[in-house]
Amino acid sequence: MASDQTSSRRFDPDRKQRIIDAALDVIVAHGVQGTTHRRVAMAAGVPLGSMSYHFAGMDDLLHMAFRQVAQAASAAFVARLSKARNRRDAIEAIIDIIAGNIWSTPRTLLLSYELYAFAARKPELAAVMRDWMQASRDALGRFFDPLTCRALDALVEGMGIHDSVDHSPLGRGDIADIVHRICRQD
Template sequence: MTGNRNTTRRFDPERKQRIINAALDVIVEHGVQGTTHRRVAKAAGVPLGSMSYHFTGMDELLHMAFKQVARTSSSEFVARMARAQDREGAIEAIVDIIAGNIWSTPRTLLLSYELYAFAARRPELAAIMREWMRASREALGRFFDPLTSRALDALVEGMGIHNSVDPCPLERHAIEDIVRRICRQ
């Protein structure tokens, strides 16, 4: 019997990206451990079968989702640093990145926490974090020596994390004071 079905396959070129975006939404809501194919498919508004069509498994989906978070956050950091023309401008950029929550929005911070924890158990994902750090340090390296760049990179992430949970987060002037102390030579 020939397959004369009345079903048509819908062309949906954005489906894979929608699934990745939905995976990030599910991670924010349920954490990595609570992220399932069923939850992601429902959040993306796609049939469950789309999950196995586009991804070999949950690990591949999580890898791509976290890679997107790192790439987006890193590009915003690098773009802000690229506008700096000199060391003083770089200091202002760093303060803007921390005080202005350029990368440390509540959503991005939560996804970063999940990525760090997940990558700690999966070495292949640590490469995403290393690439993110490399890009940040390279952008900082235009104005600062490698050790200072490393300290500033850690400060940006650490201060963002602290300010996200501190009932009295540091104000811009205090952040600038700390950045300037690190940048003294």
């Protein structure tokens, strides 16, 4: 009977993903500095040895976890912009992304803060952030020149960050006014 239990535990095709998801939960609860192999294993419900089996170390796990966050946030941004058929639709999409917190949920923002801080200390992780920015700019590039794309990308992220701590976050009308100012055509 014990061998049946052992073999069923060994076949766990979702274990690596469960560990990555648990790492993100631990980062939200304790920050990167408080994220340990033991906490992640406990949160994932896996033996501690699974950590070294699936990941080269904590930096490898954090890199995969942060890449997952960046890809999910980027996918939501790109999905909303992909519905735009013209510049006017793209402007409305940007307003929706900011006003509707499409990427800037409290969890994603907190993970983003942790990603920025961690990447400042681990330059190799900056590639995750650059890929995220490039995906946003590529989606915006269908409708805007490169400089406007950079400004809008920074606005989307910056507005989400500001609104997360501001006692009086901007309403949709003010956000629309700002976006229209940036997107003004000469």
